[in-house]
């Protein structure tokens with residue numbers, strides 16, 4: 001994919017998230033690795049529904065701002081993931097309604113906040129650890145994600161929202177939607193007893 005195609009894809013996926021209510025206002029940020037090894041990211045304060053391919057931020061893996069508008073304040077946690085997970089080529093962070101609601105619950109299992117009850121989360125994403133609450137932009141988000149990145153494909157920032165990685169921006173976006181819909185199912189099911197997948201059923205999906 002050329003850099004221009006990458007820019008256009010980021011604009012298109014941002015608009016798609018926004019139009020379907022997964023992103024609102026100026027919350028959330030996207031990034032992807034370009035073929036030259038630099039990162040393309042959404043500018044700080046930008047609305048995912050109104051991105052401009054020509055003003056997207058370009059930064060080095062070391063965090064040097066090369067071109068475009070000022071990068072997201074979360075660029076350091078995006079970088080921490082790329083630096084610690086070589087197969088990761090894209091990162092999606094949203095404040096989507098149901099995952100953010102889930103992130104505000106007390107008593108989440110910090111090792112995996114989504115106990116499997118449908119197959120796709122297991123097949124596509126796996127366990128989702130919880131990162132403790134820090135204010136947006138705090139360097140500790142990057143420190144914690146650096147530690148977790150080698151082992152997981154998605155993370156829930158407590159009282160904030162999801163972070164999902166992928167081998168492409170398309171994959172990271174699809175997996176974010178899968179997780180968001182799963183969180184929606186959790187709230188839809190409410191207090192009704194859930195038949196969780198058994199250990200054998202989960203193992204079969206992972207094999």
Ligand SMILES: O=C(CO)COP(=O)(O)O
Nearest residue numbers: 028029044045072073136
């Ligand atoms: O989601 C956000 C902070 O966590 C949005 O921040 P940016 O506008 O700087 O990307």
Ligand SMILES: [Zn+2]
Nearest residue numbers: 028095136161
């Ligand atoms: Zn955020």
